[in-house]
Amino acid sequence: MQWETVIGLEVHAQLATQSKIFSGASTAYGAEPNTQACNVDLGLPGVLPVLNKEAVRMAVKFGVAIGAEVASRSVFARKNYFYPDLPKGYQISQMELPIVGIGSLTIDLEAGESKVVGITRAHLEEDAGKSLHEDFHGMTGIDLNRAGTPLLEIVSEPDMRSAAEAVAYAKKIHALVRYIEICDGNMAEGSFRCDANVSVRPKGQEALGTRAELKNLNSFRFLEKAINLEVERQIDIIESGGRVVQETRLYDADRNETRSMRSKEEANDYRYFPDPDLLPVELDEVFINEIRATLPELPDEKRQRFESDYALSQQDAMVLTASRELADYYEAVVAAAKSDPKIAANWVSGELAAALNRDAIDITNSPVTAELLAGLLTRIADQTISGKIAKQVFEAMWQGEGDADAVIETKGLKQITDSGAIEKLVDDVVINNPKQAEQYRSGKDKLFGFFVGQVMKETKGKANPQQVNELLKKRLAQD
């Protein structure tokens, strides 16, 4: 039997507001437990929520970015359940009338293909606190710093057909929320979290299979692994004659397994009803259009512009527009360097990306700034140094040894372009290696590289490679 996987994702993006969604407490991450929980966050008797307008603006920004309908009237509702890190005994969320309605997102798949994924809705809600189970000797500690942090829950249609598609979608949402600056996207700190609804069905069948909701997927890699595990698990169950039950499953990254958290029967009846403490959110066209006007260039638009403005391949453009910071860096390099944008692209997505990755540094903190890299590329373009030497210069710049010119100067890396001098070296190398010259001339073409290498060795790589090639060819053609 051939199986088809069906996946829908729920993304929780913490909105990058200064204060919480219903109180004035700070949302900064990492403070001492319970130091950023005010009376409202603690759910003290008598306190009331007041909506943070900035959270509304950010939600609307997301809505217009995905071309969704932004609701002229949305309503906060209470989702009632008991849990120690939920101080009021209910979460303020949106149920029947979310702030963002139907929209869509185009995801990029391998081999240049793309796919449109439907977005059902996005709604505002408050985050819960955290239960800390370690270090409390059989008790549980509660940290309410996170309680009340604004969340935008983005719900997709069950449009994805593989873990790879789910990851592509999650990455696209991730890039988008960072582009429009509504979420810092930090998955390790929980600013961006994914839940996946996964089911399988025989290929060709229209009705959806029973789904499991996977939670605790705090990296794209875990998302992919957990979905693949779950798909296998479900297929195994069905093929061995069993039935998949609707449940919530928790992914354990250490054991690389999912395990049941609660079944549908144990699920809460959340008793949603409109929160009488908050007025409906009413937005007019003027407000929505004002926010639309603040939208930056979005990833897809930017990619297309990169392809046409800089004559980049789709692949290169996609890599460089993966984040707004990377794209900005690239454009700064191109603007400052007297260099081919394609070469700049190779350097940014090659040498620079590798170094950032190696040292786990964010591009905004790169020791080689866009200006520094542009300086280096300019020196390649004007033939002061070769591309190969440039890698040495780059490494020195990475270590903080100054800009390209300074490094070239101190290390004496300036390219030798004096054809007289190169001619002399070529001459010496050919004379000192008569055996190889003989073999070359009798047809062993591969030995050409040997002579180039010898010249480069003599000049410590500084000779202009093109000139070396030309002069060597000429010299070896002689007797």
Next chain:
Amino acid sequence: MHNKSMTELAAGLRVGDYSSVELTQYFLDRIQQLDSGLNSFVTVCANEALSAAQAADVQLQTGQAGLLTGIPIAHKDIFCTQGIRTTCGSKMLENFVSPYDATVVARLKAAGVVNLGKTNMDEFAMGSSNETSYYGPVCNPWDTETVPGGSSGGSAACVAARLAPAATGTDTGGSIRQPAALCGITGLKPTYGRVSRYGMIAFASSLDQAGPMTTSAADAAIMLQVMAGFDERDSTSAEQPVPDYSAGLEDDLTGLKIGLPKEYFGEGLDNAVAQSIDEAIAEYRKLGAEVVEISLPNTHLAVPTYYVVAPAECSSNLSRFDGVRYGHRCEDPTDLEDLYKRSRAEGFGDEVKRRILIGTYALSAGYYDAYYLKAQKIRHLISDDFTQAFKQVDVIMGPTTPDSGFRMGERADDPVSMYLSDIYTIAVNLAGLPGISIPAALANGKPAGLQIIGNYFAEAKLLNVAHRLQMATDYHQAAPANIEQ
């Protein structure tokens, strides 16, 4: 001294007949001597009151005093008071000391008012007799065998017994007006949103409203002046400007159109109470008002609608009392489930549990549409009744309660008969309108309340209409006999 109005007391403070400390001590002494027979206070805060009075005296001496500076009052124990425990009439909050002041408390404090203590109330404001308080029932000073009404029974009884010149109250379905009526005082429930709910422990958020409980409409005007106004901490508070509530108190009532809803004078209304109301209406005619009969056809739906909406909201509002962060926690919980179940089972009384259960049921999957949604629709119909009525009349009048109260324990086992004591007050909360209860002539020696209902934000009109009756009659000056020291 205890029979003086707030205005008179304020004048006395100004001319130096007595200091705020003396005044405060005077009422503290009365509380000490008389409250053992009434149980109207849960907490008396003598030390805090006297030091606030001292501060007030400094302000009075240095000419920085406002109208209410140095006047002692009492707060219903539903308002959070920083540093003074706030029990909400429940075992659940027996040891709860709020780290902050409710907006109402903060505003009165800023106006120089001295807080004598916290008054007894039905547990979490759920009750109409003050019998559901964990701190024991409150006695009606007119007859200690009978109930003072509820849920602001402590506030009503202490003002009626002149243990405090005034008190704050809250009204979700009649909790200011009904006890005011049964204790023979003046109690105003403002328009929903007129007074901030911040720091007032929520029972039913879409219905709760705080208001003054006083011995006269003129005093209610002074107190509301301080309590009312937009609060950025309460999204449901109105941004409407606050008028001068005392300015038009004496305005002439000639041509005032009073509507008498026929549904408020039908079956179930006690004859003696009906007679007192008729007398009051006759006084209004003398004052130049015109009286017409009107109809509020959905009145009979008010009580059932209320008993879906209010419990639904309360079931959610009271979820925060879980034994985790504050309030009662059971001994040695075996696990989380046990902690929740026992803390709540032990901390809440029967009436609160009854309403949580009703509300949870009404919001449950499969029942939501039939109960909560339906109730909300009926709520609109009830509001529409009033909207129609106010096209014809300026104010609506009728009895506040169907009778002049009942003996303690009489209705304790019959929740429906208890719920019906609010039959004339509940619709006003569902519509969000302002209503005031003022004493009419005694009915067989017992207080009877005249309810006056106004259009949205028409508090000034209500106070004017109430005050004119109090100028023309001495109904509001009747006081229980046994309150003299």
